[in-house]
Amino acid sequence: MPSLHGYHGGYLRIDVSNGRVEFVQLSAAVLRRYLGGVGLGVHLMLRERAAECEALSAAAPLAFVFSPLVGGPLTTSAKFAVVHKSPLTNRLNDSLASSGFAISGKKTGADALVLRGAAAALSVLVLDGRQAVLEPATELAGASAREAEAALLKKYGPDFSAAVIGPAGERGVRYATISHSGRHAGRGGAGAVLGAKNIKAVLVRGEQRCTWSDPSGLTALAKELAMKSWGPATAKYRELGTASNLLAFNRLGALPTRNFQAGSFAGAVDLSPEALETDRKKTRQSCAACTIGCEHIYPVKAQKNDDESNNTVRLEYENLFALGPLCGVRDADSVLAASRLCDDLGIDTVSAGGTIAFAMECVERQLLDAPWLRFGDGSAVLKALELIGRREGLGGLLALGSRRLAERIGQDALAFAPQVKGLEIPGYEPRALQTMALGFAVGSRGADHNRSGAYEADFSEQADRRALSPKSAPLAVESEDRAALIDSLILCKFLRGVFTDFHGEIGHILQNTTGWEISPDELRETARRIVSAKKLFNQQAGWSPSEDTLPQRFLQTPLSDDPRASLSAESLQAAIVAYNQTRGWSPEGWLPRRIADEIMADADLQD
Amino acid sequence: MNVKVELFGVPRARAGVPQVDMEFPTDQTSLGEVLTALVRMFPNLAGECILEAGLASGYTANLDGEAFVRDVGAKIQDGQSLLIMSADAGG
Ligand code: SF4
Numbered sequence: 001m002p003s004l005h006g007y008h009g010g011y012l013r014i015d016v017s018n019g020r021v022e023f024v025q026l027s028a029a030v031l032r033r034y035l036g037g038v039g040l041g042v043h044l045m046l047r048e049r050a051a052e053c054e055a056l057s058a059a060a061p062l063a064f065v066f067s068p069l070v071g072g073p074l075t076t077s078a079k080f081a082v083v084h085k086s087p088l089t090n091r092l093n094d095s096l097a098s099s100g101f102a103i104s105g106k107k108t109g110a111d112a113l114v115l116r117g118a119a120a121a122l123s124v125l126v127l128d129g130r131q132a133v134l135e136p137a138t139e140l141a142g143a144s145a146r147e148a149e150a151a152l153l154k155k156y157g158p159d160f161s162a163a164v165i166g167p168a169g170e171r172g173v174r175y176a177t178i179s180h181s182g183r184h185a186g187r188g189g190a191g192a193v194l195g196a197k198n199i200k201a202v203l204v205r206g207e208q209r210c211t212w213s214d215p216s217g218l219t220a221l222a223k224e225l226a227m228k229s230w231g232p233a234t235a236k237y238r239e240l241g242t243a244s245n246l247l248a249f250n251r252l253g254a255l256p257t258r259n260f261q262a263g264s265f266a267g268a269v270d271l272s273p274e275a276l277e278t279d280r281k282k283t284r285q286s287c288a289a290c291t292i293g294c295e296h297i298y299p300v301k302a303q304k305n306d307d308e309s310n311n312t313v314r315l316e317y318e319n320l321f322a323l324g325p326l327c328g329v330r331d332a333d334s335v336l337a338a339s340r341l342c343d344d345l346g347i348d349t350v351s352a353g354g355t356i357a358f359a360m361e362c363v364e365r366q367l368l369d370a371p372w373l374r375f376g377d378g379s380a381v382l383k384a385l386e387l388i389g390r391r392e393g394l395g396g397l398l399a400l401g402s403r404r405l406a407e408r409i410g411q412d413a414l415a416f417a418p419q420v421k422g423l424e425i426p427g428y429e430p431r432a433l434q435t436m437a438l439g440f441a442v443g444s445r446g447a448d449h450n451r452s453g454a455y456e457a458d459f460s461e462q463a464d465r466r467a468l469s470p471k472s473a474p475l476a477v478e479s480e481d482r483a484a485l486i487d488s489l490i491l492c493k494f495l496r497g498v499f500t501d502f503h504g505e506i507g508h509i510l511q512n513t514t515g516w517e518i519s520p521d522e523l524r525e526t527a528r529r530i531v532s533a534k535k536l537f538n539q540q541a542g543w544s545p546s547e548d549t550l551p552q553r554f555l556q557t558p559l560s561d562d563p564r565a566s567l568s569a570e571s572l573q574a575a576i577v578a579y580n581q582t583r584g585w586s587p588e589g590w591l592p593r594r595i596a597d598e599i600m601a602d603a604d605l606q607d
Numbered sequence: 608m609n610v611k612v613e614l615f616g617v618p619r620a621r622a623g624v625p626q627v628d629m630e631f632p633t634d635q636t637s638l639g640e641v642l643t644a645l646v647r648m649f650p651n652l653a654g655e656c657i658l659e660a661g662l663a664s665g666y667t668a669n670l671d672g673e674a675f676v677r678d679v680g681a682k683i684q685d686g687q688s689l690l691i692m693s694a695d696a697g698g
Contacts, residue, residue: 248615
């Protein structure tokens with residue numbers, strides 16, 4: 001193989017039932033067509049025939065995927081993707097996390113790690129370069145992600161990095177996360193997949209570095225990008241963090257409240273970062289290799305059994321919305337404590353909050369017998385989270401996510417379960433932000449604001465946010481394609497505002513890294529291919545057009561506090577058809593044979 | 608005429624107030640005129656949130672919680688609320 005810059009040219013396939021490791025080569029052509037991160041991860045899932053596997057079976061592959069930029073000088077590039085079939089949606093899932101695990105993982109000498117099989121007992125996979133050892137981890141059973149990571153780094157040394165699961169992952173909570181250094185590959189249940197393999201943690205260390213095609217050119221670009229990252233486009237993230245969305249969303253009636261029964265919340269001011277900062281001393285942190293530093297860390301009031309080292313939490317808009325307004329909770333201390341509990345248990349805050357809020361409404365409607373679980377009660381949220389983490393009592397049902405819970409309850413519960421394809425809806429009220437509603441409906445991993453940033457059109461003059469029309473379809477496609485590129489490179493999305501010529505600048509970065517001359521048109525084609533590959537995976541896993549929709553609540557009932565925020569099934573369907581046609585798919589959303597064959601030909605290549 | 612300006616996120620932090628009532632001696636004003644008057648009241652908004660040509664690229668404005676506007680010529684009527692916030696709603 002001619003020498004590759006930015007890549008090692010292959011992945012490690014690791015059988016965690018016996019520790020056997022195989023290096024599987026990847027051709028330059030495949031790497032160029034799928035880049036890395038999410039794009040390469042989808043390719044690996046197709047290649048490993050993951051769609052055919054039951055998500056929590058031993059056979060199901062789980063990939064940690066790096067990217068050509070990891071280990072280089074570019075700001076926000078220390079990221080990795082976790083890609084697998086989701087136990088929540090039974091569709092493709094890709095989630096991202098940051099920091100040392102990405103850098104150390106790539107130094108093992110591989111562009112991705114694909115885990116298959118299952119260990120006989122709870123174990124730690126220790127990867128030192130391309131050598132794998134499975135070590136027993138029974139003493140870590142039930143440990144929080146934070147405790148387990150600290151114990152493992154103490155035992156193995158600080159030159160290792162660890163991706164770990166909390167108790168929820170061990171117990172198969174379908175929205176369990178994989179954590180690293182307090183950050184989470186959060187959505188879609190990667191932690192449950194790792195837990196089903198009996199792997200508490202993956203430790204990585206290595207010494208193999210990739211070369212760059214033009215190191216001095218790349219360093220100059222990195223300096224330029226770092227300068228831009230200190231400018232006004234990222235001020236929101238640096239100064240207030242993502243939580244600063246809260247009051248603006250509330251004012252626009254776009255803040256999901258009480259299980260999406262309203263779009264504004266009377267207690268929003270109490271939860272705003274401006275209010276939180278008045279009597280709490282916050283600190284700021286950042287992921288490795290980041291010049292923005294969007295992480296705002298708040299103190300949490302001591303709960304029983306707390307230790308001194310666990311009295312802070314990283315606060316994001318999504319935790320705040322899901323554990324606050326969505327559950328009707330306005331008490332900031334409860335929301336901060338609930339957020340930290342999710343981190344300790346290793347569960348996705350959006351799915352946890354969404355499922356609890358849904359259960360609260362079921363209790364109100366007397367569909368569920370749990371009188372203690374009431375909107376507005378912060379201690380009830382904490383109790384529900386504890387039960388979920390232990391899968392005890394009602395927690396066993398809540399651990400399934402809102403769609404499965406609704407199916408168990410029956411009657412009309414599915415109509416107001418806040419999910420798409422089984423993934424709980426994040427903090428963007430679909431009736432108030434209707435381009436985003438389209439993005440949610442067609443999203444390959446379900447309702448998702450990270451793979452589709454269609455809300456940006458709603459926040460502009462380009463679309464009428466409360467009147468979805470087929471004209472919005474190209475905006476949704478464009479936003480999804482940009483996300484596919486950023487998530488494959490991988491760079492942080494919070495950097496997106498600093499690019500003035502997105503495709504040109506990305507092409508330049510890739511050229512200095514890999515040596516490939518990549519035109520803006522090639523990048524656009526790559527993005528479309530990656531999105532189509534996700535759809536292909538879903539088709540193989542049983543996707544049908546009927547799942548590209550929203551729950552009936554959103555299509556039948558206007559927002560109670562903004563009657564103009566109304567979305568009909570007909571207008572959503574018309575926009576979905578336009579979206580599919582813009583992508584070159586059939587009006588129902590099926591991939592044309594030609595596209596599917598081309599993507600599968602890549603997956604079938606023997607490199 | 609009176610325009611209520613509501614500030615969110617970084618614009619609020621720079622101005623140090625959540626909202627301000629502004630008086631104009633005409634029946635109708637424009638986004639550009641309101642932005643110019645805002646910078647006079649809160650010089651910290653200049654250069655970052657508001658440029659000479661209008662809103663900086665990371666920011667947007669909204670009238671009464673309804674339509675988003677960026678064109679400095681956009682008309683603003685007596686009694687309207689102008690919301691100024693980050694254009695980047697990501698999180
Ligand atoms: S902006 Fe925030 S999420 Fe993005 S890399 Fe930096 S610290 Fe991490």
